[in-house]
Amino acid sequence: MGLRHKGLDGPTFQMREKMFAIGDDFWIEDSDGNKVFKVDGKAVRFRDTFILEDAQGNELSKIQEKKLSVRDKMTIERGSTKATVHKRLIGIRDHYIIDVDGGDDLKAHGNIVDHEYEIERDGEKVAEVSKKWFRVRDTYGVQLAQGQDVPLILAVTVCVDQMARG
Numbered sequence: 001m002g003l004r005h006k007g008l009d010g011p012t013f014q015m016r017e018k019m020f021a022i023g024d025d026f027w028i029e030d031s032d033g034n035k036v037f038k039v040d041g042k043a044v045r046f047r048d049t050f051i052l053e054d055a056q057g058n059e060l061s062k063i064q065e066k067k068l069s070v071r072d073k074m075t076i077e078r079g080s081t082k083a084t085v086h087k088r089l090i091g092i093r094d095h096y097i098i099d100v101d102g103g104d105d106l107k108a109h110g111n112i113v114d115h116e117y118e119i120e121r122d123g124e125k126v127a128e129v130s131k132k133w134f135r136v137r138d139t140y141g142v143q144l145a146q147g148q149d150v151p152l153i154l155a156v157t158v159c160v161d162q163m164a165r166g
Helices: 150-165
Strands: 012-016 025-030 035-044 047-054 059-066 073-078 081-087 094-100 106-111 116-121 124-130 139-144
Touching: 012 150, 035 150, 047 150, 059 150, 073 150, 081 150, 094 150, 106 150, 116 150, 124 150, 139 150
Parallel strands: none
Antiparallel strands: 012 025, 012 139, 025 035, 035 047, 047 059, 059 073, 073 081, 081 094, 094 106, 106 116, 116 124, 124 139
């Protein structure tokens, strides 16, 4: 990969479309092709659960889909931080709100289904997701701004990908 896009200067990761099938595991690679994070899909009673782990198998985030809620949403638990991802009900463009307990909220907007969108905090872009960076089918990239909570942003992309297909 090695590409930098639109002024973002943080790490870049490669992900696979529709990678999050329950029971499946998937590796997220860095720009050098190293396996740095693993998404472990588990089926639990009334919800889908994904665990984001580092390369050594340490749990970094737990991502759970709330199946029985009025509006689909997923929660991310990362240590003491909890974030809830839900789709905005108004508007024609895909728009997701990420409520971060005790922190600044995020929003993801753009062409979610085609993996061409941005994640912002207070109007500032913190990550960009694009499929155009790759020729490999079913692959897309996530470029972060410097200093971001990498596991949290990657967990958000897992949620958005899962919810866009739900």
